[in-house]
Amino acid sequence: MLSILDKYILKKYLGTFGLMLLLFIPIGITVHLAEKIDKILENEVPFITVALYFVDFTIYFANLLFPLFLFLSVIWFTSKLANNTEVIAFLSSGVSYYRFLRPYMIGATIVCIGGIFLGMYLAPSASEGFNEFSYKYLKKGKKDRDQSNVYRQINDNDYIYVSYFNVKNQSGSNFTLEHFEGNEMKYKISAGNIRYNDKDSTYTLSNYTKRTVGEDEDILETRPKVDTTFTFEMEDLTPVDYIAETKNFTELRTFIKREKARGSSYINRYEVVQYKRISLPISAYILTIIAVAVSSVKRRGGMGINLAIGIAVGMVFVFFDKIFGTMAEQSDMSPLVATWLPNIVFGILALYLLRNAKR
Template structure:
């Protein structure tokens, strides 16, 4: 039986690798054709472009590897079925469960690689990919203002800004409240706050220190103040969670929860997907084998069409629920794992149907 295991496992891994080597250069070519005008116009250094496409390769592979895996399993399993090899395997006394074992070994190898990539490699690639994009390709694109920012910046201080523009680094209607225990010690307010790198400039500055008898009020039309926070930290980019390794991401989410961030759902989705995507490897492998192990009248084309449809539906639900969790109160863990649960049930149904 080792010959059968190695035969299927080798074709599993080699076909998956072939799909990566086939589609990634196509993705790079399409992306380069779209971006080449801006790259030449802005005289981007060759080294930066080369690093960008190295990061793009890892980013692209991590994003679409479930589809590559699904298509590759359907491809070579359909060839086995069309060549009547599966019938020969099963006729020799091999059970369908035993026939499935090398597929599960291959899925374990791919899932382990996907887990390592998602936890460690993809975050670094995503950081380089996004930094290049915003530095060279989107530097003239206006950034939407962030509104109603409320943060706890440490154990005692809370700030509020009604709107903040990351381009001009200017916030409107700024307030800082400092507490000692449960009592408000002082409050600083200003009509606007401007980040001057080393200090913050407050316009129409006012500070009210609360005393046991009388309050102390200080005012100035303009005042430079040192604060223990960074506006880039207060208004992180939407893609920030994608650039953090797992341990850093967990700490970042806890910090943002203490600050009252409105983007917790988006960050939680990224965290849970690092585990759900490797798990989807087993589900998609079972579905692909179940669909393509039967010899059909239409041949490999029918299996590929049916399999690609299922893969696209899986990706569609994964994206829809991810957006729902990021932009509403929908539970991130439910949003991430629900497609796996639904398609897991489908995998069980198709597997028992194929076994019969």
């Protein structure tokens, strides 16, 4: 059962965190809107579309930076407790430092559960809306998503290649599909152009050629134009960078499993997204302990010093998280190690600070 102390601190913990979100998210929206208003007006985007975009932006922004907001909010209200000598009063009453931490850990658990739910189910949908709006109205257009030299393994037997694919027109050039059985190629389909038809989910191939490999001689079939179906999907030809961010937990696991079977070169990027959906919420515990250890001591200079330390530590954590994630995406570094390393490093720092704070 929660004591009066637990309820008091837990109320401060969640209330200040919520207030921090309410303060910073509108600022983020205002700054973002000020930067993009010219392009929004230029493209004559409907008001309802803009409103939905900023709903997605709010969820996307909150999911991205909630550990930093949590860290600063804990430092803020704990520094106030320390300056009002409330921390000293708590500890002088016989409450141990670990007991003093209990409501903080309860609050971190609530935030962690909320962060996991947000990252696994709400943020993917918001990320899709945010990125689609950005590409359609705020950037140069869908041509930014055009793909060059797409080479993909579709399944155990089939490989496709397109030298260039235009997303806007849903068409590509120099398309080939090679079908293998074991180590032997059985047939190869080539086309000068390929175009996807939304109406019936078929593909139109121009300058179509199919070479079937025979025991004595090959069979060659050519046609000016062919409408056909394939087992691959549009996203196989247009593997956008943020595709993993738009999938919920179950979809992402299935997607990564399928991409591994295809030998995708983007696996590390997808796995970084997957592991961060757990590692970032778990960081709530680590950042809470660091924040309490730093701010529970009354310092000369008051709250300003604690906030300065907090902002510095928070920015270093965000930097570590970004730099190791990028390293995993662009090198052979394990995505699992890259996403959890900041938590491990700052977890050690948290234990060190906690040990010294008890004194």
